[in-house]
Amino acid sequence: MADTDRSAGWIGALDPAAGPRYQQIVRLIEQAVADGRLRPGDRLPPQRKLAELLAVDLTTVTRAFGEARARGLLDAVTGRGSFISARQEQAGPPLDLSMTIPPAPKGIRLGELMQRGIAEILARSDADQLMNYHGGAGSLAERAAGAAWLAPLLGPLPPRRVAVAPGAQTALHALLSLLARPGEVLLTEPLAYPGLIDAARRHGLALAPVASDADGPLPAALGEAAARHGARLFALTPTLQNPTCLTVPAPRRRALAAIARRHDLILIEDDPYSLLAGDAPAPLAALAAERTWHVATLSKVLTPGLRTAFVVMPEGGDEAPFLAALRAVALMPAPLMTALAAHWIRIGAARDLLDGVRREAAGRQALARAALPATMQSHPHALHVWQPLPPHWDRNSLIARARLAGLGVMAADAFSPDGAAPDAIRIALGAIPERARLAEALGLLAALIRGEASG
Secondary structure, three states: OOOOOOOHHOOOOOOOOOHHHHHHHHHHHHHHHHHHHHOOOOOOOOHHHHHHHHHHOOOHHHHHHHHHHHHHOEEOOOOEEEEEEEEHOOOOOOEEOOOOOOOOOOOHHHHHHHHHHHHHHHHHHHHHOOOOOOOOOHHHHHHHHHHHHHHHHHOOOOOOHEEEEEOOOHHHHHHHHHHHOOEEEEEEEEOOOOOHHHHHOOOOOEEEEEEEOOOOEEHHHHHHHHHHHHHOOOOOOOOOOOOOOEEEEEEEEHHHHHHHHHOOOOOEEEOOHHHOOOOOOOOHHOOOOEEEEEEEEEOOOHHHHHEEEEOOOOOOOOOOHHHHHHHHOOOOHHHHHHHHHHHHHHOOOOHHHHHHHHHHHOOOOHHHHHHOOOOOEEEOOOOOOEEOOOOOOHHHHHHHHHHHEEEEEHHHHOOHHHHHHHEEEEOOOOOOOOOHHHHHHHHHHHHHHHHOOOO
């Protein structure tokens, strides 16, 4: 049955600088379907009502709905309206290269690991208390587990500097609500995590990309942008950047930290991948601890279902304002999942799982290197690759052709803070369970990329 209450929650503001508005509407629908805010059978608002909500003319919405139907996102029922297609639930992309998740590692039975872990937790915990409300930043044991998990990157950390959050997205929303005021400018990378872009826009922030080169954001450009916009915040993913797989080298990180101090910038370091990479330089939180908020989720390196992220707060700060902001966004992390994550860290199971994910990611990257054009950008342990397209393709045409072939990929538009998206796609490697099926998907996609747009 259609859920008409939920079906309005996906509506966000359009950006005049982010390209044609009808395409932005289609991307809003695609993103809402991908993250579960829209589900098969949900009814969208009437076109005229949606036009009012988005402050666009009716023809723009009509064109967007037509494009969404062509992509298989919507079904139209005469006299009843437009609904999210049930085909999304029945199959989705049969070969999904769009969702970045850690692949199941070989030799580790996640179900058995969960069963043992939960049994061990219940053997030494009060189940009633475990399932009750939990306030604050997590228990002392959970915060200590977070500090131990991040110690290979940040060295010894006092647990009081570590807060537990129900996922990185929740943490980013809480940080922006605490640190920024509507109308302010958030400095970002030229291509950024879509969740950050969405969160910033929902908090009424303007996004200003900082010019970059092959080593990441340019220090001089960061200083110039901070001065020009009067910005106080710079958010970035310096290791295995999503979507480009770029890792900012150590000298550039030191230079960015120096610029941040000179301009009194607060840094938001979204860092899901450093432990997975295995070769990442010291995080910004180790170079500028007094001004860096470090967000490290377990969803991208262990398993999404844990819904656990650790936030390292700046050195010498007061934790109370952030904990209040976090509580306002999400009352608490799921206690059982947080307890399981902390238990796995304490007994070494989390490290074993991380090593398994790293090995599986390396095998999948080898398949990508063998199949895709040499212009791809990647890292041996990344969960995705970044594929610039040859001149005869534009990204929207390629994605439409890929859908017809049963392939789902992400266009560069989803990562663009200002609408200046290159003709490139992000290809995720973790969602297809079997390597043989992944190889098939990559082969199909490579044939499309190398073929002619009119073929």
